[in-house]
Amino acid sequence: MSEAVHVEERDWLAHVPVTLFTIVMGLCGFTLALRAGEAALGFGYFISGAAHGFTMVIFAIVALLYLAKGLRHPGAVVAEWRHPVKLAFFPAISIALVLMAVVMLDPAPGLARAMWLVAVPLQLVLTVSVVSRWIGARSFQHGHLTPAWFIPSVGNVIVAIGGVPLGYVEISWFFTSVGLIFWIVFLVLVMNRLIFHDPLPQRLQPTLVILIAPPSVGFLAWVALVGEVDSFARVLLNGAYIFTLIVAVQLPSLLRLPFSLAFWALSFPMAGVTIASFVYGDATGSAGHRVVGLGLLAVLCVIILALLFRTAVALRNNEVFVPD
Template structure:
């Protein structure tokens, strides 16, 4: 079994508030964007999207505030998370959340959306370089440390063009898209090698398998935004999203029987990405089949978000969150 270094045992729960909490804002932001994508074809109107966006902004602001307090009072715990071989990959969830919220705000407050996108893009670039430098630098990683959460820095890069292309930052969009696709292919090879030829992942990391859906689904959305249509490459990307979704569905009954952990939030954003991709494909091609798929995925996503919010609230009430590993 692989052992992970733990956070210093400072007193109080604040010291153990994990960077993984930002995965909740990724899920909530993705849910808001899925509702916006469904608003037209399903006749939902703007209110569900705006309510979800409001909840996402509140959650993000609250989590940022708490993590800044942690950094101010327990800097050693933040450093320990940065040096943790698994949690390191979750630091870009901060910039990814900013990029998702910028995308959601684009239709409501364009100026604020552009400012948030610029800040999120800059932070994403810094974190990508920092995380990858840590991977290939002097630190020692074991095969057991590798898991699908390592896709997060790559996924963050392919999110940049979704809003960047609409704002006119085409060169920046292609730059981040290229980086994201390159590292996705590299990490995909490494992750499959780890899953097939090495020990099973620890129980609390099993839900991260769902993350494999996100890169091709999000890449499809970005590619369509950059090129304006569904070409052969776009067909390949969305098809890969469905292929990985099928692989995950086979594993899902086993995953859902596992004890709840914050890693279960990994179920939310990938499903949101595939939902949005399906609605976008239906919009661009007039495919009734993809409209049905998108509608079904939106229903599933709604259940996932409701379940995760409820289960997280219960875990907080029981004192099961923000405790030493």
């Protein structure tokens, strides 16, 4: 073994995972869900404002950590890129930036536009690159397929949530179309894998919650594009609800698993279905959906607080930046 490999093994920076960007995704979703909840209750934006500031700090830390890893240990980044499971998490980088742009729309629209214009080409590059690797010469096994493979499609759909308010409607239609098409394809593949093949490894079982994200975020993008809650939007929202119920049944077994960063997969999908409930309630005047949104928001608050606590404990115990 070379000296360079020995150095990588000793340096914790080499083990900073690309999955850290799912933390940013979750916190962005949490901030937006808090805003929607505060609007539904007629409150000010004090709590969501605090969450916004905290999210910006975490985003900066995560981005700097992974940039430092790329500069100091490029081989470790390449190894993640070549990993059959971790590959799917790379678009979380551009998704986090798109979500930060969405979060910044109201307080700083100029900055939001700049972030969106950087994030969207990166999202396209990562989507094409990841899908090209999936269908390339390398053979993937059914055990490599997890709900994390939805991440590229979810990222494409999110583009419209920021793109439509910024005036980039046609670009938003392109990314939403791509995202929904890939969602349908991968939904079939993932359900086949979950039903007919071996169970997910313990570390990846929390990614089951990602099943909620595509229809809930798809609902938000569709409503932004068409300007109303139509029949297809209702299909997407109710699809998100049934996946939420399915995940809720699995939740007791998931909570018995040892903690890992994969548990952050619970955060963004729950935020997505929460925001979708508030948007539906506002658009149709449905008090029931507002109540559902408030209930989901309460659950999301518990999830975020628990994740932050468990992550802090894992960091204190040196259980995060370690070799797999």
